[in-house]
Structure formats: C-alpha cells, structure tokens
Amino acid sequence: MSEPVQIIDFSKIKATCSNCNLHELCLPHGLQSKDLEKLEVVVKGSHPIEKGKHLFRTDDSFESFYAVRSGSVKVYVINESGEEQIIGFYFPGEIIGFDGIEHHKHVSSAVALETTTFCSLPYDKINDICMQIPDLQNQMFRLLSREISNENQLLLTINKRSAEERMASFLISLSSRFKKLGYSAKEYNLPMSRQEIGNYLGLTIETVSRLFSKFQRNGLVKINRKAIRLENLPAIHAICDGFSEKTKDNNSSSA
Amino acid sequence: MSEPVQIIDFSKIKATCSNCNLHELCLPHGLQSKDLEKLEVVVKGSHPIEKGKHLFRTDDSFESFYAVRSGSVKVYVINESGEEQIIGFYFPGEIIGFDGIEHHKHVSSAVALETTTFCSLPYDKINDICMQIPDLQNQMFRLLSREISNENQLLLTINKRSAEERMASFLISLSSRFKKLGYSAKEYNLPMSRQEIGNYLGLTIETVSRLFSKFQRNGLVKINRKAIRLENLPAIHAICDGFSEKTKDNNSSSA
DNA sequence: CGCTATTTTGAGTAAGGTCAAAACCCGTGG
C-alpha cells in the first residue's frame, strides 16, 4: 500500500482559495482579496483519500475543520450500543468538523464515500485570523448557524414526515446542492448506499428500496443502481411539501 | 392589563454578568473580569415575559441572542403545512437564537413556557467585542458547536431509539440540566405539556401518556400532573442505554 | 466464472398512530 513513487507532497501545496472554483460556496465567501491571502496561508490542501478512509473519528483530537473539495463525505455519530446515526452527507464547498470545537475533540466521525479531496482549516489559526478579519469571523458564525438550521430542518423532516416524504426531501436536497455546484439538478449519482440513505432518514434499507421502486413505477424517477434521474421534479416537490394526498400507487401489473 | 404602577425599567438595568449566578454556565464562562465588563455593557436584562409570549418568531429580523435567566423556553420550527417541530427546551444559562445568524432573520420561534426572564445579547455588538476578546470569540464558537452536537444527539435518539428509550433519555436530560442549575436531579416540574413532549420526541400525546403510566406502574417514576420524581434513576438510565431487554411491564392487575 | 455484497421483492408482524370516550384538573361564577 505504501507508494514511494509519489512525488508531489500535497500537504505542501498551498491551496489557493482565490483560484478555487468553490471559493464563493466555501469559507472564503464574502472575503476581500487581501483577507483571502491571510486565509490561504493557513489552509492546507490534501492528498486524495479513497473511499472508506476516515477524515476523523469520534474522540480524535480536534485540530481542523475540513472543507470538501471533490468527492463526498458522510458524517455520523455512534451511541453506547455502537449504533451509527448518519448526521449528514457533505459535498464540495461544504465544511465539516464544527462539532469538535466544544471539547477539543471530535464527537462524530467522517468517512469518504468515494475518492475525496479536501482542505484542512486549522482551528487555532482560523481563530487567530478571525480576530483580524471581521468578515471571516462573521462567515464562521454564519456557517455554524447554517449547520444548526440544517439540523433543525432534518429533525422536522424525520419527526413529522412519512417515509415517502422523507425520501422525496432527500432527493430534492441532493438535487439543489448539485445544482449549486453547477451540476445537473435532474440527474446525479448517489454516492451512498441504500443502507446509508435509510440510516440517515431513519428508515430500513428495505423501505428505501421499496420507495425507489414505487417512485420509479409512478414515473417520478428513473433509477439504475447509483444513477438517478428525477423525471418529475414538481411531483417530487409536491410530496416533500405534504401535498399529493396519498400518492396512489399504480401498482397494477396490467395497464 | 396595563400596570402603570410599574416603576422599574428592566431594559435600563444593566444585567451585571459578574453578579449573575448563572455566569459560569452562560456566555461569560471563562472570561476574565476586565473582559466581563466589556460584555456587560451590551447585555440587556428584560422584563419578565409571561407564559405563551414569544421572544421571537420565524422571519423576525435577527438582532440578538437571548440567554434564559429564569423560567423556560421552547424553540420550534414550522414547515409549509404549518406543522410545528420543537427543536429544544431551554433553561437558565442556556442561549437561544443561534440559527438566525445566517440570514439575519430567525428561522425558528421561541416562546416562554412559564413566566421567564432573559438577557438580550445583541449580535452586532457581541460580534464587535469578539474581535477584541479572544476568549469570547472562542466561547461563542464553543456554544455554537455545542448546539450542533446536541442536535446530533437528539437526531440519534429520535432515529434509533424506541418510544420508551426516547422518553427515558428525555427525563434524564432534564434531570442532569436541573442538577447543573443546583436543583434536585430526582424531582422537578415539567414546564411543558404532554403534547409538547410528544412533539419534541416524535411521539403522539397518547404514547407519552401511556409511557408515563407504564413508567409509574413499574416504579421508575412518580408523576402528579407536571410534578415528576425519578424513583429509580439507574433503571431509567438503563433504558436510555438500550439495556433492560424489553422493560417487561407489570401490567397484571393481580399481584 | 463463481463468490460475495448489495439490492429488490414478498409475507407476516409489531410498535406506535388514530379515533373516541372517559377522567381529571382548574378557573369562574352563582
């Protein structure tokens, strides 16, 4: 597994936020270019890490946030009984690790769902720079705040919505995030397994699978393993919002 | 209802954090006294507000955080269909409103569960002071971080645990928070209705009621309307942690 | 090409929800 051939030391590459196309979606959002330079000094790019490798685990000492540059990451917590609860899936421009600040150690774990690159944002240094750049401090607060409202929304979805509605929200959420990244809002790959979708949404893998089949039968989506195309976005939105009185299933084999 | 007799203008009273007994549980935690003085200048105490009154509502412009001084507050979000999801209950020393930072307006609502007093922490000013007091910036980050991990835990509880386990966690959570405030860990009043407990935990009011009855039948608690005494804390803890193989119910009338 | 992991589908079940009614609590006014 050791690769002595590797010449490039990614950790030495200065990740130049200014040139990064995620720039406006990420921590630097709203910073002026002179401030950006200060930030760039402390941000470190990374080797690509492969699917299944952890960025950090629960109880690891907390040193940095991580900004996803490419690929995707799942973040989860574990309880006493060893059960895993996925807290979120993270895509380029999104930042993880905020929950580590309080106790100076991570209380969640983060693992790559596919080959993934990211930038490290060392907390102590970010902290220092925040004291000099009001916009950056503000942006940090904003990102933390966003994380909180995202979780509020997730809680609402899980606690108040049926399996079908949760699944629809999930598909829409991915869609809009991919769109923001400049990808198609209608067609994307699911980087996570059915298992992981179920875990995240509080459903079993069987229920997830049945819902995919049902959505497909009803012409809402076209699914081929990990590839999904949203065929009827308005209808999916309608399910999200709790309309579509019962989503009657065209279950009949004849037709 | 107007009381012209009222002389004291609470909003003019400088809430002196230094003298506040919640001091170490609240925003000032870890600040040196000279820094505390700077903070005190911007913190404003409040009139008591009565049960049912809102501190803020969704879409209100976001100006301040609020630190609960006495009483209790519930925070909730609402979806398109008008359904309410309670995000948390807040007690003295706890701070609410963090989710408003991102869009400069509140995305949740906060309402007093009983007569409640609080301090206003104006965001812009806190922001400014953070630029001068590293410890304060740090504390802000810590509090935001804590809010995130709390929600992670809640998500885990709701998504992975049975009704019974959720209820047990809830009782324990209240217990430990009251204890931190110097109150009894075994005996307290529930400031919220059964309805609200159910909403928070993702259960119906009937299920909440049945669980209270069951817990009482099995000698875990003694409940009289809002008053609750935890009779068997270890057993309640055991349920939380998923032990207690099925919590067999002594449902038999004979015995 | 065969092995394993993942996904899909089916049949039966259980936990918690729904609907309805009774009990209780508390404030109000006679």
Place this chain on the structure above:
DNA sequence: CCACGGGTTTTGACCTTACTCAAAATAGCG
C-alpha cells in the same frame, strides 16, 4: 361552597405504516 365548562390527560379498541425475517435477483470483483 359547589356546579359548570373548557382544556388537558388518560385509557381503550382498532388500524396502519414501516419493520423483520427470508429468499430471490442483480451487480461487482477476483
């Protein structure tokens, strides 16, 4: 002091959604 009325809580009977268990189908990999 007691009767009334509205709201909340409790209890009961029944039902539905999503879970469990099991097996078949499919995909991915050596």
